[in-house]
Amino acid sequence: MISGLEHLVPATIILVIVAGFCAGWVDAVVGGGGLIQLPALLLVPGISPVQALATNKMGSIFGTTTSAVTYSRRVHPDLKTALPMAGVALAGSFCGAIVATSLPAAVFKPVIIAALAAVAIFTALHPTAGTLTRLRYTGVRHFGAAAGIGLVIGFYDGLIGPGTGSFLVIAMVGLLGYSFLAASAKAKIVNLATNLGALLFFLPHGAVLWGLGLVLGAANMAGGYLGARTAISKGSRFVRIVFLMVVAVLILKLGYDVLQENLSGS
Template sequence: MLPLDLVPADLSGLALLLLLVAAFAAGWVDAVVGGGGLIQLPVLLLVGGMTPLQALGTNKLASVFGTLTSATTYFRRARPAVRTALPMAAGAFVLALAGASVASRLPAEVIKPVIVLALVAVAVVTAARPSLGDLARTRRAAGSHYLLAMVLAVVIGFYDGVLGPGTGTFLVIGLIALLGYDFLHASATAKIVNAATNLGALAFFLPTGAVLVGLGVVLGLANVAGAYLGSRMAIAKGNRFIRVVFLVVATALIVRLGVDVVRDLA
């Protein structure tokens, strides 16, 4: 039977307020460029009074609300290429479900150093090339375009099921670097795919009873508010705004995961 408690019994009013603020901020960041889990998941672990598996599952439930909201907003206003986005979403869903099934067995300390190095490389390239992502440069033949899109979807989908932090960020930079999208349309496509990865991971976590459903729904509403505001701002302000937020989030991810790597090695 699924747990329907609104909040954990020992969760104070102040802790709940902090969780709601974190969920709103995570929704905003995730809608603009991805990486909202960087905010929401650590706060769930630090002040939520729950196990890592509960935090991971509850984070996915809350995130589903936000990613679906921003995906819908982007779809209506930025018109992403659904012939690419929908197959990517289907592949990412399946691999996120598979990734979540091994989340408790795969040692995160092995994967995190690789993620940090990849993020450093991404941030350096983005900072060194101010024009990256300003204009769409899709030049690939249709076959290779869809092949690269699916490879990106399954790799990132599996990663999101196993770990998760920075999924949207990796999707955005992958869509820009591999498929030639601009930042706006990369973010729009990434939201559709990210919504699918969240649903895929959640499909595994829900039956296990690890998700605090009531708390996840409450945080999801705050996530929706942040996601709606973030996606509207990203669409209105365009590529350069998204690029700046991307660099800030990538830097924060590097610091956050870098600290984890150092702690694991100590």
């Protein structure tokens, strides 16, 4: 038995494995796997929210690394854009994790719901958006816009997290002009950096449950590999459909959270 899992019943370990695999698949296709993985971790007996968040980041790194490598080998994303964007996103995520210790996530949730709804409406009303790569900017303006996206979404990932991959995809499609498939390939590289940035903050605080994180990471890797292969074979149209589904679930989940918080506070 892996250290740290001795107190867990087999059903709980199976739940974590299944959740990690499904989350890895969703994350590789369009992002948003944290919607599956983080709630599953919160069901583990004795785990604190901070431990769940930190362990979720550790597991996600395995999946995003696997899907990033798979995309890089087959789609060949523009690393001149992706790598600087990832570097800025890592710094933003680290800062977001620091702020997360002092600001309640509930403050931002209504704003996020509104942003997601706008993203869903835009994507649904523009069926040709993201089918082909038509870059909106060139040169310094392109790299500046990419860095801005990386910084803002990286900060968001460290602060709250849900839907980071989806936000990265739609920002690269809507603001930069990439296709959904090309955006997903770059999003994995940037998302890997945001996960690492948050994890660098959590590690010194001893919040990561290593045994659980390694099991979760293995499942996430398998899901990430299969998800990346599926997205590559199905193309941008498939990624767009999955994207709309994930965004819809994100809106419902965050909306439910806000409703519950309002009811409990009244």
